[in-house]
Amino acid sequence: PAPNHFITTADYSADQLLNLVDRAIQLKVQSKYQHPAPQAQAPLAGKTLALLFSKLSTRTRVATETSMAYLGGHAMFLGSRDIQLGTNESLTDTSRVISSMVDGIMARVGEHAEIELLAKESNVPVINALSAKYHPTQILADLMTLHEHIHHRQQGVKDQYTAHQQHPRETLSGLKVAWVGDGNNILQEMLVSFPKLGINLSAACPIGYECDQDVIDIAIKDSEKTKAELTFTNDPQVAIKDADIVVTDTWISMGQEEEKATRLSDFAGYQVTMDMVNKAGAKPDWAFMHCLPRKQEEVDDEVFYSNRSLVFPEAENRKWTIMAVIDALLVKGRIE
Numbered sequence: 018p019a020p021n022h023f024i025t026t027a028d029y030s031a032d033q034l035l036n037l038v039d040r041a042i043q044l045k046v047q048s049k050y051q052h053p054a055p056q057a058q059a060p061l062a063g064k065t066l067a068l069l070f071s072k073l074s075t076r077t078r079v080a081t082e083t084s085m086a087y088l089g090g091h092a093m094f095l096g097s098r099d100i101q102l103g104t105n106e107s108l109t110d111t112s113r114v115i116s117s118m119v120d121g122i123m124a125r126v127g128e129h130a131e132i133e134l135l136a137k138e139s140n141v142p143v144i145n146a147l148s149a150k151y152h153p154t155q156i157l158a159d160l161m162t163l164h165e166h167i168h169h170r171q172q173g174v175k176d177q178y179t180a181h182q183q184h185p186r187e188t189l190s191g192l193k194v195a196w197v198g199d200g201n202n203i204l205q206e207m208l209v210s211f212p213k214l215g216i217n218l219s220a221a222c223p224i225g226y227e228c229d230q231d232v233i234d235i236a237i238k239d240s241e242k243t244k245a246e247l248t249f250t251n252d253p254q255v256a257i258k259d260a261d262i263v264v265t266d267t268w269i270s271m272g273q274e275e276e277k278a279t280r281l282s283d284f285a286g287y288q289v290t291m292d293m294v295n296k297a298g299a300k301p302d303w304a305f306m307h308c309l310p311r312k313q314e315e316v317d318d319e320v321f322y323s324n325r326s327l328v329f330p331e332a333e334n335r336k337w338t339i340m341a342v343i344d345a346l347l348v349k350g351r352i353e
């Protein structure tokens with residue numbers, strides 16, 4: 018049978034995504050808070066995950082390598098200078114060869130077609146570690162972070178980790194998330210998952226930087242089923258009104274470096290500041306998220322380092338959610 022891959026959250030149901038988040042929370046409690054005391058176990062002993070990265074990475078790489086270590090397996094990092102990744106050898110040949118020797122592949126690519134081709138030719142599960150179109154493991158971490166944030170807000174507990182006592186189904190539905198920025202891989206991954214989960218999403222992108230139509234179509238279809246609200250605008254103020262969460266990302270994604278000057282001018286007025294969010298009328302207890310890496314231009318220090326900012330727990334949660342995906346695909350064999 019064809020292996021199970023994790024290419025985009027669009028391929029999975031709301032229950033499957035929530036179960037991954039719930040599993041990530043269990044893994045965090047077990048590994049970080051030693052609850053229950055972890056038994057010596059190495060479910061991936063002798064197994065290897067190849068990391069094929071044609072772009073830079075801090076979080077995704079560290080999250081994946083440490084997850085493999087925790088599960089007793091080996092992570093083999095192969096950057097674009099290490100192997101013949103699509104330059105001197107085709108992706109088809111690379112995928113067939115590598116997948117004949119390893120138990121899983123995690124790949125960070127340019128065009129989305131590259132990850133689809135790798136998956137098609139692979140005999141083992143392939144995880145998308147970011148493509149120009151989608152970034153599924155980031156959005157799992159965002160869901161986990163939203164769950165923890167809402168749980169703590171509702172329960173008023175701060176000094177103790179209790180988020181594992183509640184299922185994310187109960188916290189996420191009905192939230193309003195406002196995106197202010199580029200119609201990029203992060204927003205597109207939110208669009209194919211948030212409406213399905215009943216999370217209201219309003220996105221402000223400058224004219225000419227909107228999302229792909231096929232992605233918007235998925236979001237609209239999902240939102241019709243769940244009645245989640247979906248708003249597209251070119252005005253950050255409109256998007257932010259009544260939001261629980263304000264999110265942004267870099268204006269210049271990896272591979273777009275040559276467009277920097279044009280983008281900086283086209284995104285004028287999009288920097289997230291306290292003044293901007295307060296004027297727009299977000300909820301009084303609004304919080305801020307960003308997948309990182311971050312630049313000053315899209316969000317100023319006052320917001321980024323404030324107590325409204327969830328960016329560092331969000332970065333840490335990359336580890337627990339990636340561990341949950343590896344646990345599903347490599348230990349259990351499927352996403353349940």
Ligand code: CP
Nearest residue numbers: 074075076077308309
């Ligand atoms: N958010 C994210 O994917 O970070 P890295 O590029 O550092 O992996």
Ligand code: NVA
Nearest residue numbers: 201266270271309310
């Ligand atoms: N949109 C960014 C995300 C980085 C994690 C990029 O693709 O470079």
